[in-house]
Amino acid sequence: MRLIRVCALAAIVLWSVPASLASAQEPYPTRPITMVAPFPPGGVADLTARPVAAAMEKALKNPVGVVNKTGAAGAVGMQFVATSKPDGYTLLLALSSISIIPEADKLFERPPAFTVDQFAPIALISADPTILVVPAGKPWKTAKDFIEDAKKRPGQISYSSSGVYGTLHMAMELLSHATGVKLRHVPYAGAGPALTAVLGGHVDALASGPVVVLPHIKSGALRALAGWGDKRVAALPEVPTFKELGYPDAEFYIWAGVFAPKGTPEPVLAKLRETLRAAVGDPDFKAAMDKLETPIVFKQGDEFAKFFETDARRLAAGVRKVGRIEAK
Numbered sequence: 001m002r003l004i005r006v007c008a009l010a011a012i013v014l015w016s017v018p019a020s021l022a023s024a025q026e027p028y029p030t031r032p033i034t035m036v037a038p039f040p041p042g043g044v045a046d047l048t049a050r051p052v053a054a055a056m057e058k059a060l061k062n063p064v065g066v067v068n069k070t071g072a073a074g075a076v077g078m079q080f081v082a083t084s085k086p087d088g089y090t091l092l093l094a095l096s097s098i099s100i101i102p103e104a105d106k107l108f109e110r111p112p113a114f115t116v117d118q119f120a121p122i123a124l125i126s127a128d129p130t131i132l133v134v135p136a137g138k139p140w141k142t143a144k145d146f147i148e149d150a151k152k153r154p155g156q157i158s159y160s161s162s163g164v165y166g167t168l169h170m171a172m173e174l175l176s177h178a179t180g181v182k183l184r185h186v187p188y189a190g191a192g193p194a195l196t197a198v199l200g201g202h203v204d205a206l207a208s209g210p211v212v213v214l215p216h217i218k219s220g221a222l223r224a225l226a227g228w229g230d231k232r233v234a235a236l237p238e239v240p241t242f243k244e245l246g247y248p249d250a251e252f253y254i255w256a257g258v259f260a261p262k263g264t265p266e267p268v269l270a271k272l273r274e275t276l277r278a279a280v281g282d283p284d285f286k287a288a289m290d291k292l293e294t295p296i297v298f299k300q301g302d303e304f305a306k307f308f309e310t311d312a313r314r315l316a317a318g319v320r321k322v323g324r325i326e327a328k
Helices: 004-014 019-025 044-060 072-082 099-105 143-152 167-179 191-199 209-220 266-280 281-293 300-324
Strands: 033-037 066-067 089-096 117-127 131-134 158-162 183-187 205-208 222-225 251-260 296-300
Touching: 033 044, 033 072, 033 117, 044 066, 044 089, 044 117, 044 191, 044 209, 044 251, 044 266, 044 281, 072 089, 072 099, 072 251, 089 117, 099 167, 099 300, 117 209, 117 266, 117 300, 131 143, 131 191, 131 209, 143 167, 143 222, 158 167, 158 191, 158 296, 167 205, 167 300, 191 205, 191 209, 205 209, 209 222, 251 266, 251 300, 266 281, 266 296, 296 300
Parallel strands: 033 066, 033 089, 158 183, 158 205
Antiparallel strands: 089 251, 117 251, 117 296, 131 205, 131 222
């Protein structure tokens, strides 16, 4: 009888072990991993996610696929990952807009699509300042020309973006506030469509990460006027920064990082950190990033968490400065 009681007690103890702890003991990974890019193909998130996923797949010897879940300036894909099962099989390749969207939701007093504390930061992959480009056929040869014309014609010079409060929108809004000009915002469903709009002459300008527009600058289709960084983009040494031009508040970066849903078991996160460290060192990954002319800026663990927290505070302050902007 005593043996029966002991066995019953052991069964109860085993049954009460949390599912997350049990899953942490299982081998990882044993099935395909999905990396969500929350913007359409052709933008920074997509162009970064694909070589990252390929390098991870090689390191893990396990399939890692990229899925574009788009909409609401990235909020749809980010919310999907935030509410996914925290088991390491659904990851997010996020841009800095991950910190902007929750603050915009607060401004409009609406239920948040997600909050930043719903994610576990795994690794920063890259960080680039945005640059201002215009079609080569437009009359502005310099940023000074562009700003002076915008002051003369408030609301008449248009620009495309990846969506209201997306990274590309925020960069231009910060520029508008720094320079005192009023521009006309034309939002699209992602950076790819926004690029198509400026290439097609449907809008006058675009703020973009260098990776997306460099090929078109080199081909002569687009002209770069200035950058939002604290120093010039290495691939565009002749293009000044807005800081150099006397607008220190016009500073903005598009960074790309990998996140998992909060609650993902620590052994799984540790495996992912180890995998991403190997991935960014992979020769094929380096070659892909070199081709995009995007510098690898790798941070993980506490270093990335601190970077993320600091940037989130800075961007939240930027959103509050810009204020409520209604989608048209």
